Each structure stands twice: as structure tokens, then as C-alpha cells.
Amino acid sequence: MGFKEGQLFLDSPNGTYYSGQSIQGKLIFQEEKVKSFRGLYVKITGFCHVHWTTSRTRTTNGKSETYTVNHDSHEEYINVKVYMLGGEAGEYTIQPGKYEFPFHFRLPDNCPSSFEGPYGHIRYEIKAVVDRAFKFNLEKKVMARVMAPLDLNLDPYCRTPIEMELLKSYYCCCVNLGSSNVTVKLPIGGYCPGQTIPxxxxxxxxxxxxxxxxxxxxxxxxxxxxxCEPGKEEEQDKVVEIRKGPVAAKTTRNWTVDMVVPIVDVYNLFTCQYIRAEYTFKVHVSPKGCHTNVGSSRRIVIGTIPLTGFQDNQPPVFHPIPEGNLSGVNTSYPTEPHRENPPPYPGNSDNPQNLPYDTKSKATPRPDNAYVAATAPALDSPDITLPEK
Known part of the structure; x- marks a missing residue:
């Protein structure tokens, strides 16, 4: 037994928190021998890391050779370390016994959502470390999932109607075969998962x-x-698609289409410089025969807090924020997480939506044991008794 067999517990059963919320937890271990070290600390780091590689060719002394270029970015949102025992210098000795160390960290109000992708990620790690002089440190990790709610009411664009018009003229062997005109109208530009777009x-x-x-x-x-080695990589995914038609020659057809926004993870990454998640509404018209297609697209916003006055009698299916009276509360950053069927995170193969891009072949595989999932029940914060040095 000892620190290696100990555990890190968080007060959230699923390890999920909102930006601006406090994370409370506890390090528990049973020591059976006298141990000496410099210090024992708990540290939280929140960061974005982007990385991919490309191959390039250069000529050296008349010979062509291929080399690898690393493209990287990194930024931090929180980096706080608190010593439980000892410090950065000297020596601290503990006696055999059971040790319980509660810890407490407050997430920044504007930190972005947790995110996993093939070329980058945003992670929040809590690490307990035994700092040992002239030896490898002993570590335990647990990952907290952070949700940064996105309030559609704070973006004026979300209330703006979207109108698109696609004109197309058809020719064959310089003969004019006429034209078509497709118009599409959406009432607003911002929606939540589960809402219907008329x-x-x-x-x-x-x-x-x-x-x-x-x-x-x-x-x-x-x-x-x-x-570092500047560049960009992009990933695209079709969330939902509806097809209408055909439309015969010399005719006009009109539809009212109800498109339900699927239940998708909503990422608020506006405060992240190096990863951007965007949604677009796209219209694609395909004529019969050898004529070219025509398309158009507009930005739409997928958020977590719906627009007031739009489908108030039909709330979205997905409720990522606490229900009840939010008057006077900063609804962009709620203070308590909604725990009705919360998604476990990370490393749960039963819910791959939490890691939407990890399964693609381009991604660097992440070991199953990269993080210890926090599954502890709520903490009681018992008194702590430490043996004398």
C-alpha cells in the first residue's frame, strides 16, 4: 500500500463542472512505512494543445531527403499548485497511517469547454504529486470535464433571420434551357439541440x-x-441532412420543412485561440443531367441556452444548465451542473460522443489509462489528523 494505491476523488460524480465553478476533491492513501520526500502537492492545469505533422522534401548536397515538420500551439487557462505537505525544498517525513487531503480550485469564468480532436484538445487535469529528491516523482491524475454554456441571447446574430436565394441558368450546346430560382428562409440564426428549425x-x-x-x-x-510552423487543419462533419424534390421542368414547389437539431455536444470555444468550432446551414441544388450544381451556406449558432421568445412552449430536448429560476444569475456560466443523465468523461466507450474525433484514423491514439476517471460520490470533508514529523 501507499501513495501508488491511493485515489483522487472529485465531488462531482461524473467529473463535470461549469466554467466559473469550484472543484472540490480529496486525495486519500494509506501509508504503511515511514516515507520522506520534499513535498506533496495537488495541481490543476487547464490548457489547449494543438499538434500535427507534415512531411517536406529538401535537397542537401545534391540529394533529396524527406523530413518531418511539427505544427504546434499551446495556451493555458489555469495553472495552480497547492502543497499539502512539505514544499519545494528540504525534506518532509510522514509516519505510517491513513491520509486524507481535501483540495479546492475555482475554474476561471471564461475558460473554454473541454474538447478532444485529432489535431488538438482542451483538457483540465488535476494531478497529485509526491516530489522526491533525486528520484522520479510519483503522480496520480484525474481529468475534470468543463462545460462552458453558450447563451444565444448574448449574440445579436442569433436573432437575425437567414434568407438565401440560389439562381441558376441552364445551357446545352449554347442553347438557353431556362433557369431556376430556389429560396430558403430560416426565422433566426441560433438554435439549441432538440429545437426545431421551421x-x-x-x-x-x-x-x-x-x-x-x-x-x-x-x-x-x-x-x-x-x-509554431504556422498552418491550419480542418475537420468537417455533416450533422443532419434533409432532401426535397424532385421539381419537374416548368413547375413550382413549396415546402415547410421541420429540421430538428440533433443532440450534439455544444462546445463554447470563443476564448480559445487555436481551436474553433463552427456550424453552417447549407443549401445544395442538384439539376438532372450534366448541368453543374449550385450551393450556398450561412453561419448558424448552436448553443445551450435558447433564445427567449422563440419556441418557449417547446423547450429544447437537451438541458445542460440547472432548471429553475435563474433570475440574477449569469446564465452564461451557471454555478451548479445539471446532472440528469450526465455524460461520463473521459474514456467511456459507451458514450463516444464525448470524444467526437478520437476514433478517426488521423488521430494519435490516446492510451486507455491516460487519465483516471473520477467516479467518487460526494465528499463529506472529514477532519484530518496528521502524525507529527
Whole structure:
């Protein structure tokens, strides 16, 4: 027994917290021998790290060779260390016995959401370390998942209607075959998972070419930015798609399409410089035959706190914030997490949505034991008795 067999517990059963919230936890271990070390501390770090590699070719002494370039970025949001015993110098000795050390950290109000991707991640680690002179340190890690709520009411763009018009003229062997006009209207620009987007779609086909189909979709794009060996990498994923049509030549068709925003993880990454997550609403018109397609897209915002006055009688299915009266509370950063069917994090294969990009082949595999998941019940904060030195 000893520190190696000890455990780190957090007061949140699923290890999930909101930005601006306090994290409380406890380090518990049973020591059976007298031990000496410089210090025992608990540390929290929150950081973004972006990394990928590319291959380049150069000529040296007339010979061509390939070398690897590392593209990186890194920034920190919190880095706090608290000593439980000892310090950075000297020697501290403990006697055999059971040790329980409570700790407490407050997350910054504006820290971004936790995120995992193939080219970068945002993580919040809590680490207990035994600092040993002239020996390797002993460490224990646990990861806290941080959610940064995104209030649609704070962004004026979310209340702005979206209108798109796609005009297309058709020719064959220099012969004008007429044109088509597709219009799409969305009532606002911001939605929450579970809400319904009422889309007005109209196609006026004045030409002699049939419109095969009209695709309406929401696309998620994640951009990774490197500052060391500058560059960008992007990942795109189709969240939802609805098809309408066909539209015969010389006809007009109108639809009212109800598109439900799927239950997706919402990432508030506005305070992160190097990872950006964005959503776009895309319209794609495909004519029949050899004629080229036409498309258009607009930005939409997927948040966690819905717009007041829009579908108030139909609340979103996904409730990431505490229910009840939030009057006087900064709803961008609630103080207590909503724990109704909360997603476990990390490393739970039953809920891969928490790691939306880790399964792609481009990603660097992360060992299953990279972090110790926090699954402890709420803490009682008992009194602590330490043997004398």
C-alpha cells in the first residue's frame, strides 16, 4: 500500500463542472512505512494543445531527403499548485497511517469547454504529486470535464433571420434551357439541440431541366491553428441532412420543412485561440443531367441556452444548465451542473460522443489509462489528523 494505491476523488460524480465553478476533491492513501520526500502537492492545469505533422522534401548536397515538420500551439487557462505537505525544498517525513487531503480550485469564468480532436484538445487535469529528491516523482491524475454554456441571447446574430436565394441558368450546346430560382428562409440564426428549425423552401423551375433534389444540411467545422510552423487543419462533419424534390421542368414547389437539431455536444470555444468550432446551414441544388450544381451556406449558432421568445412552449430536448429560476444569475456560466443523465468523461466507450474525433484514423491514439476517471460520490470533508514529523 501507499501513495501508488491511493485515489483522487472529485465531488462531482461524473467529473463535470461549469466554467466559473469550484472543484472540490480529496486525495486519500494509506501509508504503511515511514516515507520522506520534499513535498506533496495537488495541481490543476487547464490548457489547449494543438499538434500535427507534415512531411517536406529538401535537397542537401545534391540529394533529396524527406523530413518531418511539427505544427504546434499551446495556451493555458489555469495553472495552480497547492502543497499539502512539505514544499519545494528540504525534506518532509510522514509516519505510517491513513491520509486524507481535501483540495479546492475555482475554474476561471471564461475558460473554454473541454474538447478532444485529432489535431488538438482542451483538457483540465488535476494531478497529485509526491516530489522526491533525486528520484522520479510519483503522480496520480484525474481529468475534470468543463462545460462552458453558450447563451444565444448574448449574440445579436442569433436573432437575425437567414434568407438565401440560389439562381441558376441552364445551357446545352449554347442553347438557353431556362433557369431556376430556389429560396430558403430560416426565422433566426441560433438554435439549441432538440429545437426545431421551421424552414420555408421554395423552388420555381422556369426552365426545361428537372431539379433532381434540394439538400438542406447543417455542417460542423472544426479548425485547428498552429503558431509554431504556422498552418491550419480542418475537420468537417455533416450533422443532419434533409432532401426535397424532385421539381419537374416548368413547375413550382413549396415546402415547410421541420429540421430538428440533433443532440450534439455544444462546445463554447470563443476564448480559445487555436481551436474553433463552427456550424453552417447549407443549401445544395442538384439539376438532372450534366448541368453543374449550385450551393450556398450561412453561419448558424448552436448553443445551450435558447433564445427567449422563440419556441418557449417547446423547450429544447437537451438541458445542460440547472432548471429553475435563474433570475440574477449569469446564465452564461451557471454555478451548479445539471446532472440528469450526465455524460461520463473521459474514456467511456459507451458514450463516444464525448470524444467526437478520437476514433478517426488521423488521430494519435490516446492510451486507455491516460487519465483516471473520477467516479467518487460526494465528499463529506472529514477532519484530518496528521502524525507529527
Amino acid at each position: 424552414i420555408k423552401l421554395s423552388c420555381s423551375n422556369k426552365g426545361r431541366v428537372e431539379i433532381k433534389d434540394i439538400k438542406l444540411s447543417i455542417i460542423k467545422k472544426v479548425t485547428y491553428i498552429a503558431t
